[in-house]
Amino acid sequence: MSDTPDSAVQTVRKYIARHRAAFLDDLAEWLRIPSVSAQPAHAPDVRRSAEWLAAKLTETGFPVAEVWETEGGAPAVFAEWPSGDPDAPTVLVYGHHDVQPAAREDGWDTDPFEPVVVGNRLYARGAADDKGQVFFHTLGVRAHLALTGRTAPAVNLKLLVEGEEEFGSPHFRELVERRRDRLAADAVVVSDTGMWSETTPTVCTGMRGLTDCEIVLYGPDQDIHSGSFGGAVPNPATIAARLAAALHDEHERVTVPGFYDGIAALTEAERRLIAELPFDEESWLATAKSHGTLGEAGYSTLERVWARPTAEVNGIGGGYQGAGSKTIIPSSAVLKLSFRLVAGQDPERIESAVRDWVAARLPDGIRHKITFWGATRPCLTPLDHPALQAVVRSMSRAFDDAKIRFTREGGSGPAADLQDVLGAPVLFLGISVPSDGWHAPNEKVELDLLFKGVETTAHLWGDLSAALR
Amino acid sequence: MSDTPDSAVQTVRKYIARHRAAFLDDLAEWLRIPSVSAQPAHAPDVRRSAEWLAAKLTETGFPVAEVWETEGGAPAVFAEWPSGDPDAPTVLVYGHHDVQPAAREDGWDTDPFEPVVVGNRLYARGAADDKGQVFFHTLGVRAHLALTGRTAPAVNLKLLVEGEEEFGSPHFRELVERRRDRLAADAVVVSDTGMWSETTPTVCTGMRGLTDCEIVLYGPDQDIHSGSFGGAVPNPATIAARLAAALHDEHERVTVPGFYDGIAALTEAERRLIAELPFDEESWLATAKSHGTLGEAGYSTLERVWARPTAEVNGIGGGYQGAGSKTIIPSSAVLKLSFRLVAGQDPERIESAVRDWVAARLPDGIRHKITFWGATRPCLTPLDHPALQAVVRSMSRAFDDAKIRFTREGGSGPAADLQDVLGAPVLFLGISVPSDGWHAPNEKVELDLLFKGVETTAHLWGDLSAALR
Known part of the structure; x- marks a missing residue:
């Protein structure tokens, strides 16, 4: 029929x-x-x-x-x-x-x-x-x-x-x-x-795919006095911050070596199809409950969230976070990172590249443990x-x-x-x-x-x- | 008598x-x-x-x-x-x-x-x-x-x-x-x-003197999905990390403009008196419960803790810090900083320089609040x-x-x-x-x-x- x-x-x-x-x-x-x-x-x-x-x-x-x-x-x-x-x-x-x-x-x-x-x-x-x-x-x-x-x-x-x-x-x-x-x-x-x-x-x-990890950095065996020792020993909270900050360059591109390997450039047709959508930045920001955009240079907001990979800090913590102040150098710090992946990227390769990148950036006196939670392609x-x-x-x-x-x-x-x-x-x-x-x-x-x-x-x-x- | x-x-x-x-x-x-x-x-x-x-x-x-x-x-x-x-x-x-x-x-x-x-x-x-x-x-x-x-x-x-x-x-x-x-x-x-x-x-x-502060950074109005929005909006945890990382240059010198103004260089006599002490790095590290030294280039460990000013991260926090993973962009992050000061530095001038430095480094979409807790000269x-x-x-x-x-x-x-x-x-x-x-x-x-x-x-x-x- x-x-x-x-x-x-x-x-x-x-x-x-x-x-x-x-x-x-x-x-x-x-x-x-x-x-x-x-x-x-x-x-x-x-x-x-x-x-x-x-x-x-x-x-x-x-x-x-x-x-x-x-x-x-x-x-x-x-x-x-x-x-x-x-x-x-x-x-x-x-x-x-x-x-x-x-x-x-x-x-x-x-x-x-x-x-x-x-x-x-x-x-x-x-x-x-x-x-x-x-x-x-x-x-x-x-x-x-x-x-x-x-x-x-x-x-x-x-x-x-x-x-x-x-x-x-x-x-x-x-x-x-x-x-x-x-x-x-x-x-x-x-x-x-x-x-x-x-x-x-x-x-x-x-x-997008996903691979995410936790990096724990260990410095002094316990929190120590930032007056007695400050300025002379590596501070794991500072080192965690430096890792997070070093994840991107000034163009908001991820700096982990090989991170972009295997990704095909967006074709003109793909970009045109995305650009054809009735995108309104103000309403997109309202949906994102955000007050500004920031992302990889050379790409539109939709391209950034749909077609480009990311490195995001999902969490960072170390030292004193309560009310007021506590002048310590913390004994440890944690960094939770997630990487959104696009076609061509291999989560296992990314994991290995991130492990190497982290290990190479730590000063003497900072030990670390990195755990990946598994990946979605x-x-x-x-x-x-x-x-x-x-x-x-x-x-x-x-x-x-x-x-x-x-x-x-x-x-x-x-x-x-x-x-x-x-x-x-x-x-x-x-x-x-x-x-x-x-x-x-x-x-x-x-x-x-x-x-x-x-x-x-x-x-x-x-x-x-x-x-x- | x-x-x-x-x-x-x-x-x-x-x-x-x-x-x-x-x-x-x-x-x-x-x-x-x-x-x-x-x-x-x-x-x-x-x-x-x-x-x-x-x-x-x-x-x-x-x-x-x-x-x-x-x-x-x-x-x-x-x-x-x-x-x-x-x-x-x-x-x-x-x-x-x-x-x-x-x-x-x-x-x-x-x-x-x-x-x-x-x-x-x-x-x-x-x-x-x-x-x-x-x-x-x-x-x-x-x-x-x-x-x-x-x-x-x-x-x-x-x-x-x-x-x-x-x-x-x-x-x-x-x-x-x-x-x-x-x-x-x-x-x-x-x-x-x-x-x-x-x-x-x-x-x-x-x-040393001391001035310390808390910087709270506000991004999205609530934690948002790092997949839906990641790579396109400023992440306050990342920005907090960038602030902390930018505090020091590659010589571990504090980068806040004017930070070292007014400090007299250590004299040869002062340095000799410090060098005369029976300093043993291993036992100092044991006291510091630390596993390595790191500090301003050109100074010994004792000079760094006694005679040079510092910027230390006493605490940093933002986003998810619990077990496992949570793929969010956090809505806020906090950074607790302390600055140890030496003769010639004025806490009020340092406070003002830090305020300006922070404000100038924040991208669109990140609001902030900075509180200084008072100072000791x-x-x-x-x-x-x-x-x-x-x-x-x-x-x-x-x-x-x-x-x-x-x-x-x-x-x-x-x-x-x-x-x-x-x-x-x-x-x-x-x-x-x-x-x-x-x-x-x-x-x-x-x-x-x-x-x-x-x-x-x-x-x-x-x-x-x-x-x-």
Whole structure:
């Protein structure tokens, strides 16, 4: 069965309209489960949320829907719906069912776990991050079947919905490695991101990677008197400061040797696509809650956060930090650094370069210990990748043929682990907007956009099935 | 009455020998009073200590011995013994009767407030810092009278023994200013310092000054995500580190403009006197509990801590300092700096230079607040000052004509307030040695040296009376 694009869009919209109310009722039921993974008291709710979702996916039609245990006790949900076509490619959708903590007294106007629709918005913890964006896939795959007349999706559709994303996915990599055979896919679709704005639909093409470390510097065996000894022995707080200060040159470029090795220069096309976005520095600063910009010379703010690597001081501490003064030379100091990485950078090489750089900069009398916490690789899908083009086409249909623009994510996510372990390109399909208030009070999702997500996936599986062959 | 030096020394020693036992009994009685000024529970003991001392000074012969209240509630003791000679100069002795906290469980082998004599050492909290060194003046002035046959000292002798030195003398300056008429003196003798070692008697000639401040830097209005915003906004922890790192150049010289203005270069004679001391880097490092030296190029370690100014980071803090990692850009950071000052430097000018230097180095988007905690001026008595020479001569007699060498103090003390307010040169007469363990468990005083202190003052008042006319 095949439709012209216009009639396909109509078919999908009609199908969605018929199921809209039930879909929202179901989503509300899920949102009522306070699956706060960071709070041990909510561990039973995280489990309940996983079981609820597995049951709902079975009801949706997935022949396989399993709750997968992790070492941390916050289970993930895995579901699978084979295409039936032996040549069909496999797509793995990623999302998470755990949510950030939330309480009325944090500034919520309503109970964060009692969803409320006001106008075109659904307010609840997890409405956008990430239950809403996981859940649109349930109605989406049904709309896809309705559109195509198929009894199974055009791709082998898999879902992996983890339960510990909001406290750093500590066991996710292990889970993916252990289950790599079940998770094998030709592409990963991540639905845990956003769009530029309500009026500028966008597709994210990549995320920065991350490697971070702690450097502890040891000087005197105990805090010593800054009068008796000051000016004659190395002060670990000063040396920590010198390390942090030496991380960047006067152009705000990272000075660690080899740091930029392997990074391809931004192409004119890439820069143009970024420059085309309706960027307003004042509102960006408001989002960043910051009062000025500062970054690598020669790049715009968006290029700096999306396409260029960084070294940031996440924490520094040494000596007396209380009220008033205490004239000591501290015995130790700590420096917490994170490096955001872009395509071409290898976290292991960066780690080794940072270790060497630190060791070479310490004076006699300062011992140190450096610990890396592990790394997330950057991911970036080329603009001309057929799978990315399929996402763009499907989204454009959902958004009434709107021009789809491109963003990237400055942050880093477990999606990169899927890319790494499964060797599959990562696509991003997110319909959240900056005003949705992730991690903040009064989190909401725009219902119009939520159903655009449903619509997009209704078109996407057929399009991807062709693109990935 | 006049003796040859030899017979004078004999006279003094005989007098001391006769009164030695009673002197030690009295000192032990005083040491039993736990006058811990930093612990509110001991406030009555601090008062009792002051009253005990005032009574003892009356018994010693001081016609005036008063307990002076301070705003903090830790009283000082003032005593005065006029010479009777209208042309006699006035000397003010400074010390303190409060002590550091101490408890058996800190590692004391005996009760810190139950003095014990073992061999030639008296163990008790305050034995050296500072009750022992205050108390040798009581027997010293009696020995002086016995030696000279006078009924009053050869100088107008004043004592000021404060009760809050061990928690930073917060009300001392105010007290000195309020009582400046009663305290007026031609010279101040500070007995709250030490000598180089048991075998190297020394006189301290000066202390460094101090000014210290807190700089708080404000960036984003709250901690923000280092992925979403990293590389594009100024990070206050990084900027704090850059300030701290920029404080020194590659020669470890302080870079604040004008910092070294007004400092006279060390003379060859001064450098020779410092170089003559039996300095051993290894044991100095052991005292500093440090594992390497680092300081201003072109100066020895002792020159660096005694005769050169410093900028030290006493504390730095910003962002996440707990276990593991947290990938944020912190909203603020704090930097605690202290500057040790030497003769010629003016704390107010330094404060102003630091304020300007900080303000000029902050990027857009970083606001700041800088607070100075007040300042202590440096003091330095010239080597050829007749009063200093008198101290050297008296000490040499007590130490069997030993060569007296010269030290300085790297720290800063309330002595400088006396110098400032009274406009009098400060002399140091201390007989404590580094092994005495100030502020540490098992504090002790070497009895031989304690009585050398008594002997020195027996000679000193006559010698100073001549030197200060």
